[in-house]
Amino acid sequence: MTESKDRAFVNGLARGLAVMSAFKPDRNRMSLGELSKETGLPKTTVARLIHTLVKLGYVYADPDSGRFQLHPRVLTLGYPVMASMDKRHVALPMMQELAEYSRGTVSLGIRDGLSMILIERSRDSTVRALPLDIGSRIPIHTTSMGRAYFAAAGEFEQKDILAQIETFDPKGFKKIEKSLREGEREYREKGYCTAIGSWENDVNAVGVAVELSNDALAAFNCGGPSTRIAEENLDDLGRRLAELARHFQTADWVGQLPPRPYKGVSPP
Amino acid sequence: MTESKDRAFVNGLARGLAVMSAFKPDRNRMSLGELSKETGLPKTTVARLIHTLVKLGYVYADPDSGRFQLHPRVLTLGYPVMASMDKRHVALPMMQELAEYSRGTVSLGIRDGLSMILIERSRDSTVRALPLDIGSRIPIHTTSMGRAYFAAAGEFEQKDILAQIETFDPKGFKKIEKSLREGEREYREKGYCTAIGSWENDVNAVGVAVELSNDALAAFNCGGPSTRIAEENLDDLGRRLAELARHFQTADWVGQLPPRPYKGVSPP
DNA sequence: TTGATCGTACCGCTATGCGGTACACCATAC
DNA sequence: GTATGGTGTACCGCATAGCGGTACGATCAA
Numbered sequence: 001m002t003e004s005k006d007r008a009f010v011n012g013l014a015r016g017l018a019v020m021s022a023f024k025p026d027r028n029r030m031s032l033g034e035l036s037k038e039t040g041l042p043k044t045t046v047a048r049l050i051h052t053l054v055k056l057g058y059v060y061a062d063p064d065s066g067r068f069q070l071h072p073r074v075l076t077l078g079y080p081v082m083a084s085m086d087k088r089h090v091a092l093p094m095m096q097e098l099a100e101y102s103r104g105t106v107s108l109g110i111r112d113g114l115s116m117i118l119i120e121r122s123r124d125s126t127v128r129a130l131p132l133d134i135g136s137r138i139p140i141h142t143t144s145m146g147r148a149y150f151a152a153a154g155e156f157e158q159k160d161i162l163a164q165i166e167t168f169d170p171k172g173f174k175k176i177e178k179s180l181r182e183g184e185r186e187y188r189e190k191g192y193c194t195a196i197g198s199w200e201n202d203v204n205a206v207g208v209a210v211e212l213s214n215d216a217l218a219a220f221n222c223g224g225p226s227t228r229i230a231e232e233n234l235d236d237l238g239r240r241l242a243e244l245a246r247h248f249q250t251a252d253w254v255g256q257l258p259p260r261p262y263k264g265v266s267p268p
Numbered sequence: 269m270t271e272s273k274d275r276a277f278v279n280g281l282a283r284g285l286a287v288m289s290a291f292k293p294d295r296n297r298m299s300l301g302e303l304s305k306e307t308g309l310p311k312t313t314v315a316r317l318i319h320t321l322v323k324l325g326y327v328y329a330d331p332d333s334g335r336f337q338l339h340p341r342v343l344t345l346g347y348p349v350m351a352s353m354d355k356r357h358v359a360l361p362m363m364q365e366l367a368e369y370s371r372g373t374v375s376l377g378i379r380d381g382l383s384m385i386l387i388e389r390s391r392d393s394t395v396r397a398l399p400l401d402i403g404s405r406i407p408i409h410t411t412s413m414g415r416a417y418f419a420a421a422g423e424f425e426q427k428d429i430l431a432q433i434e435t436f437d438p439k440g441f442k443k444i445e446k447s448l449r450e451g452e453r454e455y456r457e458k459g460y461c462t463a464i465g466s467w468e469n470d471v472n473a474v475g476v477a478v479e480l481s482n483d484a485l486a487a488f489n490c491g492g493p494s495t496r497i498a499e500e501n502l503d504d505l506g507r508r509l510a511e512l513a514r515h516f517q518t519a520d521w522v523g524q525l526p527p528r529p530y531k532g533v534s535p536p
Numbered sequence: 537t538t539g540a541t542c543g544t545a546c547c548g549c550t551a552t553g554c555g556g557t558a559c560a561c562c563a564t565a566c
Numbered sequence: 567g568t569a570t571g572g573t574g575t576a577c578c579g580c581a582t583a584g585c586g587g588t589a590c591g592a593t594c595a596a
Contacts, residue, residue: 025347
């Protein structure tokens with residue numbers, strides 16, 4: 001119904017994963033109704049899917065509150081990915097160093113759709129909470145990491161990104177495109193991108209992309225709340241982050257990553 | 269077919285997740301045939317499931333090699349879990365410190381079935397590769413973390429664990445039980461469990477459990493290759509790890525975790 | 537009380553996912 | 567050259583799995 005007439009498309013699986021993704025970081029205890037609303041699926045269907053997930057151990061049903069939450073077991077699903085990128089750890093000491101120096105957070109991410117997914121992070125030891133953990137998504141167009149990625153992405157991937165943005169947000173498109181182009185210029189001139197409150201108020205950051213050997217692209221950022229990362233320090237941090245990135249440029253230090261889409265071919 | 273006559277059990281979802289779990293850390297590029305062999309599902313079925321996963325972006329199909337690999341996007345599935353346990357970071361600085369001191373790795377894990385799943389880790393900066401990343405599973409009965417967990421688990425959960433072991437490995441059961449009971453005694457006497465080459469040759473470690481406020485239990489370990497973590501240092505490290513754990517005992521510092529199963533009730 | 541929730545049970549229908557079998561392709565082998 | 571073993575893909579008839587209504591018992595709040 002929702003999907004096209006694709007004989008080979010297993011709806012149950014797609015819906016089940018949709019239910020899993022419906023759990024949000026800030027609300028990880030959900031009821032059937034909420035999940036139903038979130039996914040747009042009928043409550044009965046959600047009940048069936050959740051039932052399955054509980055049986056498989058991916059979801060935990062709290063008998064008291066009658067709510068559901070993702071079980072840590074889902075982390076195992078991601079583990080092969082983590083393991084395939086095990087070499088990324090060689091960057092950790094330098095990331096940690098910069099995190100301490102900046103008193104903020106240093107992360108590494110790759111693109112997925114219109115987001116960057118964080119695959120490694122380190123933080124200054126005085127940071128209490130860590131809002132951006134491994135696996136979190138941040139948007140491309142408002143963040144320093146995303147903008148740096150865009151700047152380094154090359155013509156074809158840029159087209160792909162822009163096309164997706166246009167589909168997703170036709171009204172804001174022009175403005176976003178302009179902003180991304182500005183970021184590109186900034187990146188060319190300075191070697192890094194800045195984001196001053198553009199992602200969230202009072203959060204400043206700088207971003208630098210790294211090109212990996214196997215046609216994959218990733219990006220670092222370094223940032224934090226403006227109380228820690230002052231606007232006037234961004235230039236210093238940007239230069240240091242670019243220096244950091246230079247150490248890892250074009251080396252097979254991350255591990256196996258999917259290459260960028262459409263290197264040369266336009267999106268379907 | 270595989271599952272019982274459960275009208276509410278969505279087979280497609282279960283099989284899809286089985287396919288995802290079929291990707292192993294060391295072999296994350298799989299062919300249809302391999303996946304079929306691994307999961308025991310007919311090739312056609314795997315093809316359909318993989319097709320779905322590719323469309324959803326959770327699996328990447330490499331057009332050159334014709335192989336499939338998990339896409340980093342799967343990390344997003346685990347993110348809400350990570351986020352719900354965000355408070356665990358308060359332990360990181362101390363973990364890091366001990367990792368540096370011991371020149372090994374310090375991790376935190378919780379139980380899932382007969383494994384411990386690692387939810388946080390830190391390592392000495394001179395460690396090159398990190399075999400045990402977030403999301404990885406290690407067995408309960410051969411590891412210091414698992415044995416410490418068992419020792420602290422309490423009667424009912426211990427029974428559950430033992431029952432599962434007996435089901436899984438009826439022959440080895442007696443021996444494993446005895447070994448776990450020994451671990452329990454060690455834990456009571458010394459305050460930590462040791463594992464000397466029992467998990468993998470030439471890997472030594474100590475483990476200590478932490479009881480959390482919401483009926484959840486977790487465990488730390490500290491270990492590494494015997495070239496780094498010598499057997500004669502284990503006592504020192506064990507005491508330090510126990511000291512570390514004491515800082516976090518019975519405090520809501522991890523975040524929302526599922527409580528232990530069957531606190532008082534015998535397994536169904 | 538009433539009115540929202542919550543999750544569960546039931547049930548008839550048909551689209552859907554199943555798993556055969558067959559094929560086109562590409563290596564490596566000899 | 568042509569086997570052989572491996573890819574992934576296409577096709578197709580069938581049975582049933584999964585769908586999504588509707589209805590219900592429990593809770594909890596007001």
